[in-house]
Amino acid sequence: MRVPSRSPGHQPGPAVASTAPAARRLPAGGRRTTAAPDLAAYRSAVAELLVEVGALADAPSTTARQVLLDQRLREPAVAAVLDATPQGLVGARETLLLEMARYQPNARSSAHDLTALVRIYLLSRIDVLWWRDSPTFLTDEQVRTSTELVDLEWLRRRGLLDFRYQEQPATVLGRGLRAVRRRLRPDATPRTAGLLFRRARREMIAFLNDLGREFAAAGPPGTPPLWVTSLARSAEHQYRLRRLGYAAMVPSGHCLGWAADVELAWYERFGARTTLAGLLLARQEAGEINVIDEGQAWHVCLAPAARRRFRRAYEAEMGV
Incomplete structure (x- = not known):
């Protein structure tokens, strides 16, 4: 089985515009192909590309990296996925090159080097391919008020969640108390800022509950429950994260409500x-999810093929 590269990861990226797909030329004959891209082949090709990018990671290799990307992104297994995203192959290539040109390593970013940046960007295009027709949550207010999202706290208080999370402190006092707790018990919880929005799609809640139960059954005795570090967020917040130096890709499965980040390193x-x-x-x-190894946490995105099953699971679990 080919899986995402396990090289470490952490970093940021541009600004949102229209959520409408960019206009692209149709293939010869005037029709779009309907065959689904081979995602296993795509992930395999990305893994091979990452090895070559790693060998050209030094600053003098900028031109060589661009030539490499020009060649590899046009390979059929890669081009089939990128061309099926709203940006198309050319747009994806230009965005990736821009991300690489702007890249500055920092402690906050999940892209700790250029190789990790390329991996995160290219594998995140699977999310965008899957949910290209799903509307983006553009603003924080849209996330807070959308009827497509459910308040996690309401469910947590009723014992209906099989995973844990923590919210970002909203005040200076709250941040101070969080810092004190971390000093007193540094390993009691994952080192994460927490959720800005404690809201998620019903299908994502059912998926995380299912994963949480499976993890509880499979993990060694004494293993804490599944910990989720990020869920739905707005494009507005995505750009806020980019300005802070995080590897917040655009567009993102988080801004569509179909992605989550799950803590790994703490376990x-x-x-x-x-x-x-x-x-x-x-x-x-x-075929249930897309996975991206981002180091401390792994990014997961629900596949459209699993949507109906987890919607039914949510309704059964919540009695609705």
């Missing part, structure tokens, strides 16, 4: 990291 101390990684990769191979 190393419980001997459960490999178990959780295996569960995620098995679900990816089954």
Whole structure:
């Protein structure tokens, strides 16, 4: 099984415009192809490309990297995926080159080097391919008020969640208390800023509940429950993260409501990291999710093929 590169990861990226797909030329004959791209072949090609990018990571190799990308992104397995995204192959290539030109490593970013940046960008295009017709949450207000999203806190208080999360402190006092707790018990929880929006699609809640139960059953004794570090967020917040130096790609599955970030690194101390990684990769191979290794946390995006099943699961679990 070909899986995403395990090279470490952490970084940022541009600004949002219209959510409408960019106009692209149709293939010869005037029709778009309807065959679904081969995602296994795409991931395999990306993994091979990353090895070559890693060998050209130094500053003097800028021209060589561009030539490499020009060649590799036009390979059939890669071009089929990129051309099916709203930007198309040319737009994806130009965006990736711009991201690489702007790249500055920093401690906040999940793209700790250029190789990780390329991996995160290219694998995140699967999310965009899957949900290209799904509307983007453009503003924070849209996330807070959308009827497509459910308040997690309401469910948590009723014992209906099989995963954990923490919210971002909203005040200076709250941030101070969080810092004190971390000093007193540095490993009690993952080192994450927490959720700005404690809201998620119903299908994502059902998926994370299902994963949380599976992890609880498979993990070593004493393993804490599944921890989610990010869910739905707005394009407005995505650009806020980019300005802070995070690898917040645009467009993003988070801004469509179909992605989440799951803590991985923290579970190393419980001997459960490999178990959780295996569960995620098995679900990816089954076509249920897309997975991106971003180092401390792994990005997951629900596949459209799994949407109906998890919507039904949510309704059954919540009695609606």
